[in-house]
Amino acid sequence: MARSDPQVNLRMPADLKDRLEQASRDAGRSLTSEIVNRLERSFGATQTAEASPQRQGHSHRRAHF
Structure with a gap:
């Protein structure tokens, strides 16, 4: 996940x-x-890919909790 x-x-x-x-x-x-993955899946793969193509291939490694 990018700092931005x-x-x-x-x-x-x-x-x-x-x-x-x-x-x-x-x-x-x-x-x-894990949270981002579950949220993205809840919106469906097609909708998520259309709304956020830059997410494909990203790994989310930072926890902010």
């Missing part, structure tokens, strides 16, 4: 954060990458 990408601070239930952290470890990616 906006940062978002949010609150979530602790158990949800724990589940996301475990999923990110299982997938071998950062917490930020």
Whole structure:
């Protein structure tokens, strides 16, 4: 993720954060990458690719939590 990408601070239930952290470890990616991946999938691959072609091929390695 580029430094120019906006940062978002949010609150979530602790158990949800724990589940996301475990999923990110299982997938071998950062917490930020896991959240971004899940959000992008929730919008559908076609819609995401059309709205954000620069995301294709990016790896999200920085966690901001």
